[in-house]
Amino acid sequence: xxxxxxxxxxxxxxxxxxxxxxxxxxxxxxxxxxxxxxxxxxxxxxxxxxxxxxxxxxxxxxxxxxxxxxxxxxxxxxxxxxxxxxxxxxxxxxxxxxxxxxxxxxxxxxxxxxxxxxxxxxxx
Numbered sequence: 001x002x003x004x005x006x007x008x009x010x011x012x013x014x015x016x017x018x019x020x021x022x023x024x025x026x027x028x029x030x031x032x033x034x035x036x037x038x039x040x041x042x043x044x045x046x047x048x049x050x051x052x053x054x055x056x057x058x059x060x061x062x063x064x065x066x067x068x069x070x071x072x073x074x075x076x077x078x079x080x081x082x083x084x085x086x087x088x089x090x091x092x093x094x095x096x097x098x099x100x101x102x103x104x105x106x107x108x109x110x111x112x113x114x115x116x117x118x119x120x121x122x123x124x
Contacts, residue, residue, distance in 0.1 A: 012117055016075055016100055019107045020068050027064040074099055 078096035081089045104117045 011114070012097075012100060012104060013075060013079065015107075015110075015112055015114075015117075016071070016104050018112075019104075019110065020071050020075075023064055024068045027061040027068070030061040031065075071103055074103065 074096070078093070078100045081096055082093040084093070098119055101117050101119045104113065105119065107113055108118070
């Protein structure tokens with residue numbers, strides 16, 4: 001299975017990609033209503049785009065977008081080594097799966113998160 005198809009069938013990858021997309025959507029919504037395009041640290045309060053009854057503090061949406069891009073690169077690296085046919089890539093794939101599991105753990109309070117994705121203990 002090639003890397004581009006792997007993300008469509010792997011529940012862990014699909015979960016992480018969906019959460020990244022959520023974060024990007026919220027950050028882009030904040031960018032649209034931002035009182036400034038200043039790339040320095042900026043903070044203000046606004047209604048929560050996906051739930052107008054709640055308020056969020058909008059903090060540095062540019063950093064959120066950069067964070068999303070970095071997470072996407074980590075997932076892509078995992079898919080690349082995981083789908084490589086050489087057994088030499090097995091250790092790298094195991095390590096990168098741990099990284100993707102750690103990313104998923106950021107969203108452990110999401111209803112679609114699976115406990116089996118939780119990493120046990122530090123990386124060795």
